[in-house]
Amino acid sequence: MKFSKFGQKFIQPTGISQLMDDLGDALKSDKPVNMLGGGNPARIEAVNELFLETYQALGNDGSFCEDINSTATSSMANYSNPQGDAGFIDALVGFFNRHYDWNLTSENIALTNGSQNAFFYLFNLFGGAFVEEKDSEEQTIDKSILLPLAPEYIGYSDVHVEGQHFMAVLPHIDEVTHDGEEGFFKYRVDFEALENLPALKEGRIGAICCSRPTNPTGNVLTDEEMAHLAEIAKRYDVPLIIDNAYGMPFPNIIYSDVTLNWDDNTILCFSLSKIGLPGVRTGIIVAAPEVIEAVSAMNAVVNLSPTRFGASIATPLMKNDAIKDLSDNDIKPFYQQQAKTAVALLKKELGDYPLSIHKPEGAIFLWLWFKDLPISTSELYETLKEKGTLIVPSEYFFPGVDISDYKHAHECIRMSIAADEQTLVDGIAVIGEVVRGFYDKVK
Numbered sequence: 001m002k003f004s005k006f007g008q009k010f011i012q013p014t015g016i017s018q019l020m021d022d023l024g025d026a027l028k029s030d031k032p033v034n035m036l037g038g039g040n041p042a043r044i045e046a047v048n049e050l051f052l053e054t055y056q057a058l059g060n061d062g063s064f065c066e067d068i069n070s071t072a073t074s075s076m077a078n079y080s081n082p083q084g085d086a087g088f089i090d091a092l093v094g095f096f097n098r099h100y101d102w103n104l105t106s107e108n109i110a111l112t113n114g115s116q117n118a119f120f121y122l123f124n125l126f127g128g129a130f131v132e133e134k135d136s137e138e139q140t141i142d143k144s145i146l147l148p149l150a151p152e153y154i155g156y157s158d159v160h161v162e163g164q165h166f167m168a169v170l171p172h173i174d175e176v177t178h179d180g181e182e183g184f185f186k187y188r189v190d191f192e193a194l195e196n197l198p199a200l201k202e203g204r205i206g207a208i209c210c211s212r213p214t215n216p217t218g219n220v221l222t223d224e225e226m227a228h229l230a231e232i233a234k235r236y237d238v239p240l241i242i243d244n245a246y247g248m249p250f251p252n253i254i255y256s257d258v259t260l261n262w263d264d265n266t267i268l269c270f271s272l273s274k275i276g277l278p279g280v281r282t283g284i285i286v287a288a289p290e291v292i293e294a295v296s297a298m299n300a301v302v303n304l305s306p307t308r309f310g311a312s313i314a315t316p317l318m319k320n321d322a323i324k325d326l327s328d329n330d331i332k333p334f335y336q337q338q339a340k341t342a343v344a345l346l347k348k349e350l351g352d353y354p355l356s357i358h359k360p361e362g363a364i365f366l367w368l369w370f371k372d373l374p375i376s377t378s379e380l381y382e383t384l385k386e387k388g389t390l391i392v393p394s395e396y397f398f399p400g401v402d403i404s405d406y407k408h409a410h411e412c413i414r415m416s417i418a419a420d421e422q423t424l425v426d427g428i429a430v431i432g433e434v435v436r437g438f439y440d441k442v443k
């Protein structure tokens with residue numbers, strides 16, 4: 001069978017498809033696997049209990065599947081309009097306006113089938129071929145999505161329907177302490193390099209995007225960095241897209257003291273996945289009405305309407321703020337403790353070796369830097385996989401950068417901290433043994 005160019009692009013092996021296949025295979029395998037790869041959220045009892053209770057209550061009161069003539073906005077027996085479940089959108093407007101002074105209306109929110117779906121739309125809306133008028137003539141200009149700080153989320157890499165339209169800026173790497181201990185670093189945006197990018201000055205950037213907290217590093221861009229990015233975005237008349245999958249107010253897996261802002265030039269993307277509902281595939285976009293209209297139009301073509309299942313579960317939890325309480329009191333402290341445990345285990349295994357850990361400021365990962373490791377972390381990944389421990393090597397996390405001469409991009413790994421304690425203990429013991437072995441060989 002012959003596939004179109006569009007089809008060819010998607011069936012090529014991509015970083016994300018290989019990773020998802022590997023993780024899926026590991027879960028099916030009958031051998032025990034220390035699963036420190038992947039982005040699944042942890043199983044947290046309080047979280048599961050609340051969702052189950054809510055789900056059962058919806059089933060019992062019948063609002064889950066009102067009949068076709070019902071005006072109930074949460075009904076799953078009807079499609080919603082392409083913008084998404086109106087009852088959930090109203091609950092979100094109330095929720096955000098209660099906690100922030102954003103003055104949103106329902107015209108500022110659209111739902112998608114997970115935020116991955118939102119990034120597919122947004123990066124194709126703002127990256128690719130643009131037709132613009134210059135000197136009274138129409139010109140086609142190729143525009144990229146600017147990632148102000150690489151490494152960035154693996155899932156962005158292959159979303160463009162044609163070609164790749166990313167440009168990324170490598171970070172400043174600062175050595176920092178964490179809880180009074182040495183052996184940590186923090187990435188900071190290199191604003192000098194960013195401001196001097198010819199593509200920015202020449203109008204070849206369509207949007208700026210960052211995840212905050214960042215997947216894979218657990219970095220949280222500071223308020224000053226965000227304000228500077230927002231100012232640059234306005235100066236060049238492009239939107240600033242903030243991927244808030246791990247951010248505040250839900251799931252609020254963020255330990256540094258920062259604030260979240262929104263204005264008409266900002267596109268904020270939320271998700272229900274990391275609060276513990278990745279299977280319901282619900283993403284939320286907060287943006288200016290013209291962006292919401294474009295996303296709704298894309299929803300109509302791609303999905304008819306987005307799923308209402310997550311919306312039905314989350315609506316009552318937005319209305320009574322239970323989602324915020326759960327995030328503040330259960331989800332955030334859980335991951336903060338997991339990060340502490342994992343850091344202590346890593347220090348025990350590799351404290352005398354050149355390991356540096358990105359300061360854990362949020363998200364569900366640790367980002368480990370093995371300085372001058374004698375092999376690439378893709379090779380390290382293979383060895384660890386043979387020994388039943390899965391992590392993700394750093395090479396995947398640099399969309400928009402040619403990393404062939406960038407050593408740092410071959411020396412890091414992402415490990416999830418969402419696993420249970422025994423898996424952390426076992427997995428980190430394997431990482432310790434293997435990494436010590438590679439360093440010892442060249443001593």
Ligand SMILES: Cc1ncc(COP(=O)(O)O)c(C=O)c1O
Pocket residue numbers: 039113114115116117153155211214215243245270271272273278282283
């Ligand atoms: C930073 C980031 N953005 C977006 C996503 C996509 O999440 P979902 O499509 O489940 O909302 C993920 C998932 O791992 C992520 O880590």
